[in-house]
Amino acid sequence: MTRRALPLIRSIASIGARQLRSPLLGSRAPRPLVVGSISHKGDLGISGHLLPLRQQPVLSMLIRGYATGNHNEDKLNKSSSGRESSDEDNKAEKRPSSDKKSEEPTDDEYVAQVREKLAKAMEKAKRDRDRDEKDKGKKGEEDGPSFGTSSNKKSQNQDSIEFNIPPMQGNHIIIALLATYLLYLFIFDRPAGRELTWQEFRVSLLDKGFVERLTVINRKLVRVTLKSNADSLATSSTWYFTIGSVDSFERNLEEAQKELRIPSSEKIPVAYIDEGGAWNTILALLPTVVVVGALFWLNRRATGSSAPGGGLFGVGKSRARLFNQETDIKIKFKDVAGMDEAKEEIMEFVKFLKEPAKYERLGAKIPRGAILSGPPGTGKTLLAKATAGEAGVPFLSVSGSEFVEMFVGIGASRVRDLFKTARKMSPCIIFVDEIDAIGKARGRTSSMGANDEREATLNQLLVEMDGFQTSDHVVVLAGTNRPDVLDSALMRPGRFDRHINIDLPDVEGRKAIFLVHLAKIKTFLDLDNLSGKLSALTAGFSGADIANCCNEAALIAARKQANSVEMTHFEAAIERVIAGIEKKSRVLTKEDQRTVAYHEAGHAVCGWFLEWADPLLKVSIIPRSIGALGYAQYAPADNMLMSEKQLMDRMTMTLGGRVSEEMHFPTITSGAVDDLKKVTRMATMMVTQWGMSQKVGLVNFDQSEQSFxxxxxxxTATIIDEEVRRIAKEAHTRCIELLQSKRNEIQLIAEELLSKEVINREDLERLLGQRPFPDRNAAFEKYVAGKKETSPDTPPEPPAGAPGPEPAPTT
Ligand SMILES: Nc1ncnc2c1ncn2[C@@H]1O[C@H](COP(=O)(O)OP(=O)(O)OP(=O)(O)O)[C@@H](O)[C@H]1O
Structure with a gap:
């Protein structure tokens, strides 16, 4: 080895050592000299030195990550010559260069020193291993293969180190990739050579005029090329320094050159280059790739790859659920009870989808679609499904709200996608539930840009429906609870040609729906009689309420461990659907209970002795979960019309509770709040809608709740207020007159309620005698009053367009 080569070796070793002591790698950072194999003979031509500096730490670290018995390796490292030589170099660096030169050992001395140190280090390492082996031997333990401990043979002959590398797993790969990336950032990014500060560069090189050229690498580092006449020590290494920014570097250099009075013709040339090429580009892109990959993976996990239109990248795809005619749609018209007229109208669509040629032959244009409107739970979706089931075609179901998104254009894109899919599947049925979410009349609500998305979606829907060809064989059905708010463009012929209204079922409809749902319930009762009775007791129930009621009855029966569902279970289920569950935890004081009992007795007596009042079914003072402390139930008939007399009797009956309180207690309570609300509503309807006030006259003021x-x-507003007050007052006066004459009856009922908590129609007959007027509810007469088998319950039923009768919870 030549004398000239020695400083180079030491310089490299010094840089390597400094790099490895960097805080980023920690104190246990691997040493560059131990790279898997080391010559036992201590030859300085050790592979560690001969590897390019850039590769040493990575390779070393990767190997260490999977190696066992690292402690021995560390011990060896601590005493290795590499460490000491680097320390020496550090010290040497601090000395002035002239000293350094004078103290420099000769080649032979230096090699001898290193040999000696290395031999000492190896000897110490051997001693450590021997001691370890002895310890293990004592414990009688046999460890797995590891550095220096796997076998005697291996420990004696240290030519090679055996590593126990477990198979790579997914997370290992990720960790390794990350580690590589970090290493690149903190280590690879450094060029080979010695680092300087700006000041060192200035004092040692620039001021002395050694600098020939500067190269700015990747806008971060500056490599210094020295003149050939420079100090031999300086030229022995490649020098570089880091810069914060190119601008500041240029400024500093400019200033320095000015200070040194370097003429502009001799100014130091500066070159700018990018190093690293493809490897740099890959690493620069890596974080982006990882983030995008993670997003993609999360997105797939969150939505499931099979979800229609799901996912970040499927944002504009339709979210319609497809029901296949062969597997999913088992519903037929027979499963949809009642609504015969609606079925008849929609049958036309079925016939068309089954035999389109029959219509097209005669030049008939096929209806594009139908709007099914009606209160919630009346079976609109069910009817649409049954249409698809009967026609035997695919059924695409989507909710209007699924089109509405934050960003303008997504809804329209989903509409487009939905119709595209439908055309591909033709013949098929599209069902858009809650179409009012997108189909509201345009320009009705104050816009300010908030409705742009909705309007864009509606426009797209109009366009798509217009764009149908007669050969498309796609029918669009839509459901809504608010047909009044829909845009008229939707309803014109050529779009939703048909408008099918599905109202709450009447008594016969309810009976039919009960028969459908009772078929799935285990009961030994006669189904015809049972369904008739239940339909009489459930005025105002929708199909969904009926389905729920049958299910509740079965649940109650199961809870009570009955063998079949009995009438009492159905009664409890109806009560639960109307008033909620009994709230046993709410304990009333004696005084409150008395107030509630007299309040309810007031309602009951009014209902019994007013000719146009609805048949009374049950009075209870058990608190219920909907917040009522007590309630009276009636069985209103399915009236299409309400007479003024009926309305007055209903209002009088509704005020019965408050009047009874006024009569029996020194002070009134807040318990009549719901009653007063109902009375006000009825009186207002009489005055503003039904022309029942002579002062206001024959006018109808249609005031929507949202309108200001x-x-x-x-x-007129003043007159309306006066008239509403007058009507309520009249009802109040009538009620006082009636109840004043029935003081005893009120007391009888109230005391019975206090002792029994619940009284039914039979109890009322026993206490008050036969009702002096016939019940005007035929179904009730036929199924309930005529056959006094059970104590029925019933909810209120509002007549068409009128506020509901007032049987519901009161106090
Ligand atoms: N005519 C009916 N015959 C049998 N079951 C019915 C009938 N009407 C409603 N139901 C029952 O009520 C459930 C709910 O009905 P559906 O979803 O069709 O109501 P909807 O009118 O679409 O309600 P919404 O307006 O809230 O969407 C049905 O699944 C069915 O069990």
Missing amino acids: NKPFSEE
């Missing part, structure tokens, strides 16, 4: 503007003048 009153459709009448201030003067």
Whole structure:
């Protein structure tokens, strides 16, 4: 080895050592000299030195990550010559260069020193291993293969080190990739050579005029090329320094050159280059690739790859659920009870989808679609499904709200996608539930840009429906609870040609629906009689309520461990659907209980002795989960019309509770709040809608709840207020007159309620005698009053367009 080569070796060793002591790698950072194999003979031509500096730490670290018995390796490292030589170098660096030169050993001395140190280190390492082996031997333990301990043979002959590398797993790969990336950032990014500060560069090189050229690498580092006449020590290494920014570097250099009075013709040339090429580009892109990959993976996990239109990248795809005619749609018209007219109208679509040629032959244009409107739970979705089931075609179901998104254009894109899919599947049925979410009349609500998305979606829907060819064989059905708010463009012929209204079922409809749902329930009762009775007791129930009621009855029966569902279970289920469950935890004081009992007795007596009141079914003072402390139930008939007399009797009956409180207690309570609300509503309807006030006259003021503007003048408003008050007062006076004459009856009922908590129609007959007027509810007469087998319950039923009768919870 030549004398000239020695400083180079030491310089490299010094840089390597400094790099490895960097805080980023920690104190246990691997030493560059131990790279898997080391010559036992201590030859300085050890592979560690001969590897390019850039590769040493990585390779070393990767191997260490999977190696066992690292402690021995560390011990060896600590005493290795590499460490000491680097320390020496550090010290040497601090000395002035002239000293350094004078103290420099000769080649032979240096090699001898290193040999000696290395031999000492190896000897110490051997001693450590021998001691370890002895310890293990004592314990009688046999360890797995590891550095220096796997076998005697191996420990004696240290030519090779055996590593126990477990198979790579997914997370290992990720960790290794990350580690590589970090290493690149903190280590690879450094060029080979010695690092300087700006000041060192200035004092040692620039001021002395050694610098020939500067190269700015990747806008981060500056490599210094020295003149050939420079100090031999300086030229022995490649020098570089880091810069914060190119601008500041240029500024500093400019200033320095000015200070040194270097003429502009001799200024140091500066070159700018990018190093690293493809490897740099890959690493620069890696974080982006990882983030995008993670997002993609999360997205697939969150939505499931099979979800229609799901996912970040499927944002504009339709979210319609497809029901296949062969497997999913088992519903036929027979499963949809009642609504015969609606079925008849929709049958036309079925016939068309089954035999389109029959219609097309005669030049008939096929209806594009139908809007099914009606209160919630009346079976609109069910009817649409049954249409698909009967026609035997695919059924694409989607909710209007699924089109509405934050970003304008997504809804429209989903509409487009939905129709595209439908055309591919033709013949098929599209069902858009809650179409009012997108189909509201345009320009009705104050816009400010918030409705742009909705309007864009609606426009797209209009366009798509217009764009149908007669050969498309796609029918669009839509369900809504609010047909009144829909845009008229939707309803015109050529789009939703048909408008099918599905109302709450009447008594016969309810009976039919009960028969459908009772078929799935285990009961030994006669189904015809049972369904008739239940339909009489459930005025105002929708199909969904009926389905729920049958299910509740079965649940109650199961809870009580009955063998079949009995009438009492159905009664309890109806009560639960109307008033919620009994709230046993709410304990009333004696006084409150008395107030509630007299309040309810007031309602009951009014209901019994008013000719137009609805048949009374049950009075209870058990608190219920919907917040009522007590309630009276009636069985209203399915009236299409309400007479003024009926309305007055209902209002009088509704005020019965408050009047009874006034009569029996020194002070009234807040318990009549719901009653007062109902009375006000009925009186207002009489005055503003039904022309039942002579003062206001034969006018109808249609005032929507959301509208701020009153459709009448201030003067009329005053008259309306007066008339509403007058009607309520009249009902109040009638009620006082009636109840004053029935004081005893009220007391009888109230005391019975206090002792029994619940009284039914039989109890009322026993206490008050036969009702002096016939019940006007035929179904009730036929199934309930005529056959006094059970104590029925019933909810209120609002007649068409009228506020509901007032049987519901009161106090
Ligand atoms: N005519 C009916 N015959 C049998 N079951 C019915 C009938 N009407 C409603 N149901 C029952 O009520 C459930 C709910 O009905 P559906 O979802 O069709 O109501 P909807 O009118 O679409 O309600 P919404 O307006 O809230 O969407 C049905 O699954 C069915 O069990």
